[in-house]
Amino acid sequence: MTIKKSSYTLQSVLISPNRQLAQINGQLLNIGDTLGSYKLVEISKNSATLRSAKETLVLKTQLPSTTTKIKLH
Numbered sequence: 001m002t003i004k005k006s007s008y009t010l011q012s013v014l015i016s017p018n019r020q021l022a023q024i025n026g027q028l029l030n031i032g033d034t035l036g037s038y039k040l041v042e043i044s045k046n047s048a049t050l051r052s053a054k055e056t057l058v059l060k061t062q063l064p065s066t067t068t069k070i071k072l073h
Helices: none
Strands: 011-017 020-024 027-030 036-044 047-051 056-060
Touching: 011 047, 020 036, 020 047
Parallel strands: none
Antiparallel strands: 011 020, 020 027, 036 047, 047 056
C-alpha cells in the first residue's frame, strides 16, 4: 500500500454554533466549498475531510487544539 502525501495543509479550524470553517493552504473554507478537485465535506475539532470522485483526504492540524469562548455583540 502506498500512502500519498497530501499537498494540502490544514492550518486552523473554527467551530461555532452557527458556522464551521477550515483554513487550508491559506484559504478559509466552509463545508461544501471546493479546493482543486476536492470538496470540503466535514470539519471537526482537529481535522477537515476533503473528498473527490477518486479519494478522501483527512487533514489533521499540526498544533494541539485550543478552545476559546468569545462573546459577539
